[in-house]
Amino acid sequence: MRVRVLDAGSAIAFLLLITLIYAPAISGLAPGLSVAELGKVLSQDFIRRAFIFSLTQASISAALATAIGGIAAIALTTISSKAASIIRALALLSFMAPPMIVVSGFTALYGRGGILSLAIPPLRALGEGFGGVVAAHVFYNIPLAMNLVYSTLVAVPSELVDAVRIYSGGRLWPVIKRVVIPYASPALIASYALTFIYCFASFAVPLTLGGPAYSTLEVYIYYFYRMLFDYGAAAATATVQLAVLAAATVLFTLAYTRLPPPPIGRRAVAVLPGRRYVKAASVAVLIAVAAYLTLPLMSVIIKSFLEPGNGFTLRGYERVFSPLFDQAIGTSGLRVIGNTLYFAMMTALVALTIGSFLAFTGGAVADALLTTLLAISPLTLAMGLLNIYGGLLPAPVLIIFAHTIAALPLVIKSLRLGFLRVGREIADAARVLGARGLLYFLRIVAPLSRSSYFVAAALAIVVSLGEFGATYLIARPEFYTLGIVIYSFRGVRDWPASYAASTVLLAMSASLLLLLSRRLERWM
Amino acid sequence: MGHEVELANVTKRFGGFTALRNISLRVPASSLTVVLGPSGAGKTTLLRIIAGLERPDEGRVLIDGVDVTDKPPWVRGAVMVFQRPALFPHMTAAENIAFGLEAMGVGRDEAVARVREVADLLRIRHLLSKLPDELSGGEAQRVALARALVLEPRILLLDEPLSNLDLSLREELRAEIRRIQRELKMTMLYVTHDQDEALELADYLAIIYGGELVEWGDTVSVYESPSSVRAARVLGHNILSPDSARKIGISADAAIAVPPHRVVLVDGDKCLVTRVARRRNYGIVEVMCSDTQLRAAVGYDVMDSVEVGDRVGVEVRGYSVLKRP
């Protein structure tokens, strides 16, 4: 039983959700909420095809990402918790990497004439077509699956592992079958659903890696909106997309509520026997996953130092770090870096503050409502935000707002897991001693769930740094972020600057995540 | 001034399971009342309802005559100590103890003074700066006790606070609790399944079985002469049907309860010794007297003088008639 300290809290939480978050979303969708528009869109052959493709690729990508992430999570339990926390944090880099970087990295490695596909021709399958789409989606979502599954494996009681190990004569399979799978299954289902949501609404990856035959519904939202200026059709397509994602959200929420609360002060139990071959296999798995996640990013870093056809250059970095006004981006490179950091920090602060409140008081329905936010495309959301708040709030506030909305579902999930960690005994003790409301939250809940605060902050930062769609629509140049100017530089053919901006973005995220991972390790 | 708690017709269900059924109980002021019962009987639920952690489905909870059924825990003046210490792991012992005072808005200086005072009472002054991780089980439970006592609660509720400790610690703390209760004249409600604990501590004894209050009264009369079958079973007394009773010379119109310590072995050949068991401080001898089995609690000298298969006589020196189920 969860302690319901503020009874009015839930009501306020709902109000907050509806007015601040849902109103914009619905306003963005409103033009498509008519039978005529929906009918028009659904009668199109290409929409139906996109629907089927979205479904297929998302199902397969989610299954693979979950499977690989799950295996990686098990492998993580066999290494030191310090190393594990670093890997877990750095893996989030791939989750936030802007699509441009990923697509560019994947084609450079696995595409036609790519570095790896020249050496190992079968790898070509990862560089284009259906395989390319799935490969990039797996790249994006391994960290989610890995982190979710790992956090449930932490909750496996070591006595249970010992017992199964003794009764099974030390064999591996019974441990996996009787312990790992039952414990991890809610996390596996949850990460499948979450990954499905992200893959279903993917845009740039299927278009460039897959090609036009692999168009998702999101492609048509963009197409209707930007090429045909048909807002009705765009919103109707978004509504169809939302319907599918809502179903995935339900699945996610059901699975998520069944996750065991991670206990306080417990390290991950090594669920696998500590035999040498198991350890070696785990390390091999982790190296393979790490390579898969870092190589595409590496190629971007290398390209940031190359003038196309003209060798080594630092010009890109000079432009990115220049304090001078830059016409191509409408402000200076340094200001952009400042903006990026500023929005990331503000997003973390705001998302953690609102998220704490919602996670503490909101209950399961609010949680489910929030999860559906994942399903609303950033474009729709940004449109709605502009519709409702455009005239009222200055752009930076709107941007923080948009980033916060994008970050909230993940932030709240990790906070709620953290709050569960407090446990009933501690909660009861606090209550009979007179703790309530803010005091209970500040003195007991928040300190006891601080590791989840670091996780939530990391996620918020990562989402903010990687956010592109909504920022793009709302921001004017003086508030551009690195995620935007990588495209601006490309637009004026400055490739080194574009890749340098990408590299700076990655480096910023990496250092923030590393910083947080140290905290993470200490409190896990 | 002591404070009294009263439960009036309290019923609590969890789903289809009735944890407490129509319980009415008045805990006298300044007394230590022990609630005894097997696990799953509803003892903990009873305490949680008084503490305000659960709301009864029916019935009322009154403290000093005031209905607090719908009041949150923190206004009731009833503080609970749990089976496990449940110390806040991120605070030192002193901070743990001071936490309730902080919640009440007590000033810093006063809080420090009161923490010292209660630490002295429980002899834990040297532990104040330690974190819960660094405390032993007994130390942690003392801190938990101090954390409750410092609030000078009207009612202190203790939910098997000693059951996770080893024997000598348990006895030591038991004495401590008794001493403090006497010293502060505090009303305490103490839940346990341990009869030693119950008998040593209790002014009054309540026996709960299957969610019902089956026996209530001062400790000696409840223990020596329970009037309900289920209470006798909880206490481990011999329960004899009127027929069986007659065979050992007692005539009653209902079943009777015979406490094992009221069964005395004497010379004779009517009964067969079927089992001899050594317990701490005493021995158990089971005898069969023409289809009637009896258990006697005896001293080691008596126990050592018999063997399984010996024939002995028995004398029942006290019993009560079980008028209720």
Next chain:
Amino acid sequence: MRREYVIVLTVIAVIVIGVVGYLVLSGYPPLAGGSASENVVVVYTYESLLAWGPDPDSVYKKVFDGFTNATGIKVEIRKFSDAGEMLSEVIRQVKEGKVEADVVIGIDNIQIIKAKEEGVLEPFTPSNIGEIYEWLIQDYDPEHYAIPYDYGVIAFVYDTSYISPDQMSNLTFESFYGDLGKTLVVEDPRTSSTGLAFLLYQIGVYEKYLGKDWTQWWRDVKPKVVKSWGDAYDLFLNEQYHIVVSYGTDPAYSYFFYNSTRYGAALATYNGKPLAWLQIEGIGIVKGAPHRKAAEKFVEWFLSKNVQEEIPLNNWMYPANKNVELPEAYKYAINPLDVELVNNRLTQEEIAANLDNWINEWLSAVSG
């Protein structure tokens, strides 16, 4: 006792309010910033307008501050990621009756169809219209809803390290059957204006010159299709694909900046004559513009020789003003005046009527 957390939270709140307040107060114009003063003109354009040159800052000063110096009218610029984004914002403003924009720069010859359909522009004939090529105006919009300011052709840009100019001479679409087709990367017409222009080019050549089913080419050649010009060029510069659909001025660009003639540009030919698709960009006044007079002055300024001579090296397009002399680097560019324009046969009316169908047919051709 300890109140650290309360303090931390308070500090955070102070930071939040403080920093947000700072940003708001530091002179950021609110979004609904339609200025009431008549002495201002609000210009919407895309991000990279005039930003591709060696010194974009001084060009900007010359063009926009220059206007203020000459007329006393302040210019407020709002940039969009691209012209499509800009147009959709203007459509939204006109629909809602809350027009903030006066002038839009960058509507191309396909977007103008939609812009006229949606009724977001108001015709205006600048006093210096005589300096603009008349044929360009006829091609773009004879009704003067917007006036062309630059133009250029879509071309196959190739890497001479891999493809010899010989292979590209007398090129036809059929040449891509085979090896050339395997190394061609094009943009998706649903998400890229370059890609859309290329599709119209290809349709025009097949339908109006060859008289063949245009979808067959896509079915047989199956070129690599990517989301945006940037993605396509990325693959091209990475030397993974050696021909990219881009602009006829690309060779001039790389000559100007890198003194390199590595990249060439070629067109599909018909009976030995190069055929090209012309992309034209125009400037127009928004219907209901709050500062109509200032807007008119700005349009005239933008079309004047003074501004137009910056177009070639900063926007990498041909200027619409016929009095501008072209820089030396342009000897490597494909001059639209030297080629036959497919646009002349594939009219805007036809495009407007068929575009949806073509996209669908294209989609089934490339998906098959």
